Each structure stands twice: as structure tokens, then as C-alpha cells.
Amino acid sequence: MASKTNVRSGRCHCGAVRFEVALSDGFNSIRRCTCSYCRMRGAVVVMAEMGGVRILEGEEMLTTYRFHSGAARHFFCSRCGIYTHHQRRSDQSLYAVNVACLDGTSPFDFFEVPVMDGVNHTSDTGKPTRRAGTLRFIPAG
Template identity: 70%
Template sequence: MTEDVNVKAGRCHCGAVCFEASLSDGFNTIRRCTCSYCRMRGAVAVSVEMGGIKLLRGDDMLTAYRFNTGSAQHFFCSICGIYTHHQRRSNQNQYGVNVACLDGISPFDFLEVPVLDGVNHPNDSGNGPRRAGTLQFIPVK
């Protein structure tokens, strides 16, 4: 494992899938999405450029799911079912990685997470990405 602060180790819940992710811009790209799949999945994702995910173990354990246009691929462990990453529909040269799969990182580490409008996807509307809101975590003191 490299010492680069933007390279994070990650894994699924059962550990069958292990990877390294080279974050595009640290955690500055965190987001949630309102599309039907992301809304049900509920994950916080961060961007990684194509080639920025190095599977260390479990490539054969990953299952892919596609829906609607089929351009985005959502990967999850076939054993524990945890979503690890997806190839983005809005930028096919990037992956979104589930921050909860990254060692030492929790979605609750981020007090505010931008929520993007995936219902009115930029690839369908012809407009750029639109922020639908902000998800806040307010810790109890």
C-alpha cells in the first residue's frame, strides 16, 4: 500500500473483495444521488478516475448491475451484497466508490454531503449536474 493520502484501502463487508482507490480530489467529490437506485442504496460516493481502482482480491466475487440506459455499472460483492463502487453514468471515465468501504472512513465523518439530482440526470436533460440538496449529519453532543 502506498503512503499517498489520496490512495485508500477498501473492502466489502465480508472481505472477499479488497481494493485500493486513488481518489481524484481527496474527499472533495463526496456526494449522494436521488436516482431510483442510489436513493434505495443510500451510499455516499467519492470520485476515482478510470484505472484508479486496483482490485487486490475478489475480482471474481464482484457482480455488476445495470438499469435504465445500462451505461452505469454498479458493482457489489456476490457474498455479502455490499456495493463497493460503480462506473458513473454522467462521466464514464470515473468511478464512484462507496466511502463506507474505505478503511477508517464512515459516511458519518462528513457533516454535510451534497445530494445531486439523479432523477433529472444531466445526460437526459442536456443540462449540467444540478444539486438537489444537502444531507446533514448532526452529532449528538
């Protein structure tokens, strides 16, 4: 598990699902993705290793969604519908956690977020993951 400084608490919108996450590399792994699903979901995520997400309350409230290859498992609160985290397709030993669910954290805390090319996913192409661009947040003056 990551160091104590990288352990964060989180929850869904309604609070039915509460969890603790040990971030693998703090917020250094922050990213977005261009795949069809992530494009619609719009979440900014950060990585946690297998075992790094611990559900404290409401595990029975979580529901999952799988698409395309079925390898990635996306977890949602069945009450409020908020996406909390998913097991990654390209590296199933990692979970991507929605930063908007982490207490005291907002996707708008990050001025630049790398955007990965999920349309041309490495598991489909056999090529290394490609960075598609950068999402920038510029606060109004």
C-alpha cells in the same frame, strides 16, 4: 493516479473483495444522488478516475448491476451484497466509490454531503448537473 496521500484501501463487508483506490480529489468530490437506485442504496460516494480502482483480491466475487440506460456499472460483492463502487453514467471516465467501504472512513465522518439531482440526470435532460440539496449529519450531544 492520484497522489499517495489520496490512495485508500477498502473492502466489502465480508472481506472477500479488497481494493485500493486513488481518490481524484481526496474527499472533495463526496456526494449522494437522488436517482431511483441511489435513493434506495443510500451510499455516500467519492470519485476516482478510470484506472483509480485496483481490485487486490476477490475480483471473481464481484457482480454487476445495470439499469435504465445500462451505461453505469454498479459493482457488488456476490457473497455479502455490499456495493463497493460504480462506473458513472454521466462521466464514464470516473468511478464512484462507496466511502463506507474505505478503511477508517464512515459516511458519518462528513457533516455535510452534497446531494445531486439524479432524478433529472444530465444525460436525460441535456442540462448541467443540478445540486438537489445537502445531507447533514448532526451528532447527538
